[in-house]
Amino acid sequence: MPSDALKTAVPRVTGRPVTIDPDAVAAIALRLFAERGYEQTSMEDIAREAGIGRKSLYRYFAGKAELVWGGMEPVIEVSGRVLDSARAAGGADGGVLAGLREAAVAGVAVLPDLAVTRGRLRLIAEHPELASRSYESLAPQRERARAYLVSAGVREDVAGYLCAALIGATFEAWMQWAAGTDPDPAPYLVAAVGVLRVPEP
């Protein structure tokens, strides 16, 4: 059963209650990654340190990368919801790019601890295997942005290019923020969206 199904599950009234806290497990994993390195830390190491079984670990995380990328999911989720509501509202003020910019920045607010996020992103930056996963992890955002743009009248192929460029640029923005010490990622994201334009039809 994927972790999504667990997270979005209706609160049960029957059965043994959940005892494993995925966030706590992920935090332990991040600590081990920082201490011993990502490749040098096996899934069994993490399970042992978290005091759970290896199978239980795979129950909440589809793979090793999920332990790192999972923490970014709220950002992606919120950012996507902003796009959806903007689509429902029938376009944003200041053009479609303003809508994309607003959505990208909106994701920042849901992060409980920016320091942890910075560590997460630095880990991603250091490991090509993790950085590559941005294409998969950000796929939902890409699709929602595409739907938003198409509904706003942007030609379909152009919408595809714009979304791909958007994802690439915003990911780079997060990377640049993580590499430095600035507290607020928002200016980076705004600047990233600034390299986009909607060509004349």
Place this chain on the structure above:
Amino acid sequence: MPSDALKTAVPRVTGRPVTIDPDAVAAIALRLFAERGYEQTSMEDIAREAGIGRKSLYRYFAGKAELVWGGMEPVIEVSGRVLDSARAAGGADGGVLAGLREAAVAGVAVLPDLAVTRGRLRLIAEHPELASRSYESLAPQRERARAYLVSAGVREDVAGYLCAALIGATFEAWMQWAAGTDPDPAPYLVAAVGVLRVPEP
């Protein structure tokens, strides 16, 4: 020893000559992937079908994904060289975006067989594991584009956003071309670069 070292090696005058043709091996791998599926084809299957040892296979290809992505290397290489020479020439006519556009299109010319490339890209599109690798595989192009932009006077952070967006958009262009039946990828690449802009400083 990485395959790069083998490919760029000076022609030897001594020792046993090379008998394995990497291109032929990759072609066999692509055929097997098409027949049985990517995941369902093991490295041992490929080695057996190619009539070579598994170790020899790893000698020429760092991993399974390399068998698919390897064929795109000439495109990336040529595209990067165009950027380097444009940088040496001190900027291109029509602004930096024209330089990026020209470099992206230049890569198309070196492809010996567009039909094979289309098959390759479709395989990549179907498998997230392969599509994700675009971030790694196109990294050299990203870095060369960054150097080109910075030398052209673009602010460094903006250059980063532009390059990330460029890579994302051009990859999407290749994907869209591969999904259809148009013979020429160039218009797709031109349109992809069209969503970029260099913001005013």
Place this chain on the structure above:
DNA sequence: CACTTTATGACACGCTGTGTCATTATGTAA
């Protein structure tokens, strides 16, 4: 007390990617 669900533990499996090692094949140059 049933019933439901979580979690464990053990065991097995195929595959990737890495490594070592001895051995054979095939060329060039002295």
Place this chain on the structure above:
DNA sequence: TTACATAATGACACAGCGTGTCATAAAGTG
């Protein structure tokens, strides 16, 4: 012919990932 250098094989081993099954225990509900 001989010496040398390199390519390639085959065998064997290994850690790790991710998947799967199965029986069992724990901890709550009605």
